[in-house]
Amino acid sequence: xxxxxxxxxxxxxxxxxxxxxxxxxxxxxxxxxxxxxxxxxxxxxxxxxxxxxxxxxxxxxxxxxxxxxxxxxxxxxxxxxxxxxxxxxxxxxxxxxxxxxxxxxxxxxxxxxxxxxxxxxxxxxxxxxxxxxxxxxxxxxxxxxxxxxxxxxxxxxxxxxxxxxxxxxxxxxxxxxxxxxxxxxxxxxxxxxxxxxxxxxxxxxxxxxxxxxxxxxxxxxxxxxxxxxxxxxxxxxxxxx
Amino acid sequence: xxxxxxxxxxxxxxxxxxxxxxxxxxxxxxxxxxxxxxxxxxxxxxxxxxxxxxxxxxxxxxxxxxxxxxxxxxxxxxxxxxxxxxxxxxxxxxxxxxxxxxxxxxxxxxxxxxxxxxxxxxxxxxxxxxxxxxxxxxxxxxxxxxxxxxxxxxxxxxxxxxxxxxxxxxxxxxxxxxxxxxxxxxxxxxxxxxxxxxxxxxxxxxxxxxxxxxxxxxxxx
Numbered sequence: 001x002x003x004x005x006x007x008x009x010x011x012x013x014x015x016x017x018x019x020x021x022x023x024x025x026x027x028x029x030x031x032x033x034x035x036x037x038x039x040x041x042x043x044x045x046x047x048x049x050x051x052x053x054x055x056x057x058x059x060x061x062x063x064x065x066x067x068x069x070x071x072x073x074x075x076x077x078x079x080x081x082x083x084x085x086x087x088x089x090x091x092x093x094x095x096x097x098x099x100x101x102x103x104x105x106x107x108x109x110x111x112x113x114x115x116x117x118x119x120x121x122x123x124x125x126x127x128x129x130x131x132x133x134x135x136x137x138x139x140x141x142x143x144x145x146x147x148x149x150x151x152x153x154x155x156x157x158x159x160x161x162x163x164x165x166x167x168x169x170x171x172x173x174x175x176x177x178x179x180x181x182x183x184x185x186x187x188x189x190x191x192x193x194x195x196x197x198x199x200x201x202x203x204x205x206x207x208x209x210x211x212x213x214x215x216x217x218x219x220x221x222x223x224x225x226x227x228x229x230x231x232x233x234x235x236x237x238x239x240x241x
Numbered sequence: 242x243x244x245x246x247x248x249x250x251x252x253x254x255x256x257x258x259x260x261x262x263x264x265x266x267x268x269x270x271x272x273x274x275x276x277x278x279x280x281x282x283x284x285x286x287x288x289x290x291x292x293x294x295x296x297x298x299x300x301x302x303x304x305x306x307x308x309x310x311x312x313x314x315x316x317x318x319x320x321x322x323x324x325x326x327x328x329x330x331x332x333x334x335x336x337x338x339x340x341x342x343x344x345x346x347x348x349x350x351x352x353x354x355x356x357x358x359x360x361x362x363x364x365x366x367x368x369x370x371x372x373x374x375x376x377x378x379x380x381x382x383x384x385x386x387x388x389x390x391x392x393x394x395x396x397x398x399x400x401x402x403x404x405x406x407x408x409x410x411x412x413x414x415x416x417x418x419x420x421x422x423x424x425x426x427x428x429x430x431x432x433x434x435x436x437x438x439x440x441x442x443x444x445x446x447x448x449x450x451x452x453x454x455x456x457x458x459x460x461x462x
Contacts, residue, residue, distance in 0.1 A: 011258075012320075013298070052257030055300050055320040060369060062250045064260045070251075096247035103244045109261075109368050111291070111346075125250075163298040164258035218295075235298070 003051050005043065011053040013235050016165040020047035037080045038180050045072030045176035049169040062099045062108040062121055065164045068172030069122035070095055070129065073179045077130045091132045095125035098145050105197075106204030110157035111216040113207025115171060120152035120203060123175040123182070124196075130183035146192035146199045148175075148182035153199075154206055156214035158221025161232040167222055244369075253370040255314040261347055262292065262299035265366025267319065270308020272374055272386050273351040273362040276458045280329065281353035284309050287336040290346035292366075294339055305349055306333055314370060345375075380422040380431040387462055388417055389440050393432040393448060394456040397423045401453045405432060408447045414438045 003009060005024055010017035023043045026032060032039050045068035052058045052067050061070040074095075078088045099108065102121045107113040127144035131137075136144075152175065160166040192199065213219035222228050244250060255264035274280070286305050288296050296302050300320070307322035308314075310329065318325065326333050347366040352359060363376035374384040377392065384390060391409075395401045402421060409416060415437045423430035440459055449457050 012300075055256050055258065055263070055303070057254070057315060057317050058257050059252055059254050060260045060264070061252075063369065064255065064257050064263065067257070092251060093247060096251040099250035100244060100247055103250055108250075111261075111368075161298060162295040 003047070003056060005047045009047075009050045009054045009056065011050070011163070011165055012055065013161070013163055013165065015160070015163060015231065015235075016053050016169045017050050019169070020044075020050055034177070037076050038177050040076035040079070041072045041176040041180050042173040043072070044075050045069050046169065046173040048072060049172040053163070053165045053169060061095070062103060062125065063110070063118050065110060065168050066118040066122035066172060066175070068169070069119060069175040069179060070126045072172070072176040073126035073130050073183075074133070076176075077133050077180065077183070081133050083133050087133060091129040094132045094141060095129035098125045098128045098141075101197075102200050102203075106200050107207055113204065114210045114215050115155040115157040115168075116149075116152050116203055117207055118157070119171045119175040120149050120155060122172075123152055123179045124149040126176065126179035127182040127186070130180060131186055134183065134187055136183075136187050140186040142196040143190070143192045144179075144183045144186035146194065146196035147185055147190070148179050149196075149199050149203060150192065150194065151178050151182070153203055156210060156221050157216040158214055158223045159216065159218055160223050160228040161235045162218045162223075163235070166228075166231075249369060249371070253314060255370060256300075256304075256317060256319045259299045260370045261366045261368045262295065262301045263304045263319075264314040264370035265347065265368070265372050266292070266301045266304035266349060267308040267312065267314040268370065268372045268386065269349050269364030269366065269374070270305040270351060271311065271313065272308070272364060272372070272384075272460060273353055273360065274309045274311060275460050276362060276377060276392060277353045277360040278458055279355070280311070281309065281331060282355040283332045283334075283353070285334045285336065285352040287338060287350040289338050289342055289344040289348040289350075292347050292349055293337045296337075301349075302335060305351065309351065309353065377431065379424065382420060382422050382431065382433050384433050384435075384460075386460055388435040389438070389462065390460040391432070391434040391436065391440055391445075391448070392458040392460070393434065393454055395430055395432065396453040396455070397427050397430040398453045401430075401451070402432060404451045405434070405448055405454070408444065408451065409434070409436065412441075412444050412447075414440065414444065
């Protein structure tokens with residue numbers, strides 16, 4: 001993540017990279033509308049995802065494609081709240097617990113459940129962890145996870161040229177923003193009308209109903225837009241050389 | 242339960258971009274190399290299903306070669322593995338089978354060889370960096386590589402399994418999971434033994450001395 005923020009990390013295809021650095025410079029200008037924890041979380045998530053796309057070193061949380069959301073939120077919130085390392089580790093277990101429930105009762109695979117299973121799961125994990133960092137209750141953690149996941153239900157997996165880059169990198173940053181907002185809502189005492197377990201079940205059922213062209217096969221969605229197809233042609237031709 | 246631990250969710254630590262197509266592929270390559278027991282001079286890699294469709298974009302090819310060169314899934318040298326192979330004199334050939342087949346979507350067949358011998362292994366990537374080796378030298382097996390694993394190639398004769406188990410028992414090694422596969426009755430056979438304790442070279446040497454055993458390989462997670 002540090003790498004992605006401090007230098008422009010370009011992917012091998014050249015489709016992504018450098019945006020985390022761009023956002024960091026913009027934040028410095030003081031003109032940002034969501035300056036603070038949200039912008040930091042977005043920036044760190046972007047940086048981690050860019051490093052992932054460049055075959056750099058990351059931790060899958062829960063997957064490599066969604067590896068930006070959780071570290072982005074944990075570090076941004078943890079720094080702001082001045083949490084200890086021990087508190088951060090404990091929050092990481094909290095996130096892991098939510099991910100464990102989602103993975104065993106639904107899915108965390110984009111090929112099986114679409115992007116809602118990857119960024120959706122990561123956002124639920126991150127929202128729950130941030131609530132703990134802010135001193136919220138386990139119940140509030142579950143509400144935050146439910147609110148974050150509900151927002152991403154139905155999200156399809158439609159990567160351009162089959163790469164974990166477009167739209168994956170930016171979806172990590174948007175997932176991070178949603179997680180921080182969901183955590184704040186839960187901390188304010190707002191509850192999810194649909195309980196967390198039922199949201200997870202709904203996510204799984206939606207995933208099984210998604211046609212395979214929208215589950216990591218690049219046969220529909222953004223992948224088959226005119227620009228998506230043009231990029232696919234360019235990248236595949238470049239590879240053939 | 243498909244996921245048994247929080248560390249299956251937070252993890253693995255790996256080079257990107259895909260846990261199934263990069264980290265899993267690296268582990269398949271490394272497992273094949275560990276069974277082979279040394280660095281090969283030639284590697285022939287066949288990709289099926291989704292591996293065949295998307296291997297370039299996910300660095301599946303780089304990861305398989307990296308694994309064959311003994312790189313772990315978190316080695317940042319992975320991106321340079323083709324150059325490493327050239328530097329170390331390892332010739333790599335890729336074969337792509339994009340057609341629909343009976344194979345699992347993420348399947349790789351790896352054939353390693355040098356002047357002394359060869360080894361063929363098939364592995365599938367299950368997602369999240371988890372793998373199963375489904376075939377070794379034509380033996381149909383199931384091997385996760387998550388525990389220390391002893392592979393004992395032997396002739397299918399009475400007493401072979403008992404003597405190997407006895408050798409492990411003498412060293413206070415407990416067997417967590419075991420399977421035996423054979424080509425046909427009385428023919429070549431393979432024991433796959435997953436243990437709870439780490440295995441030492443001394444134990445390997447003991448097992449090699451047992452009648453009807455002709456080759457032993459050790460996998461450490």
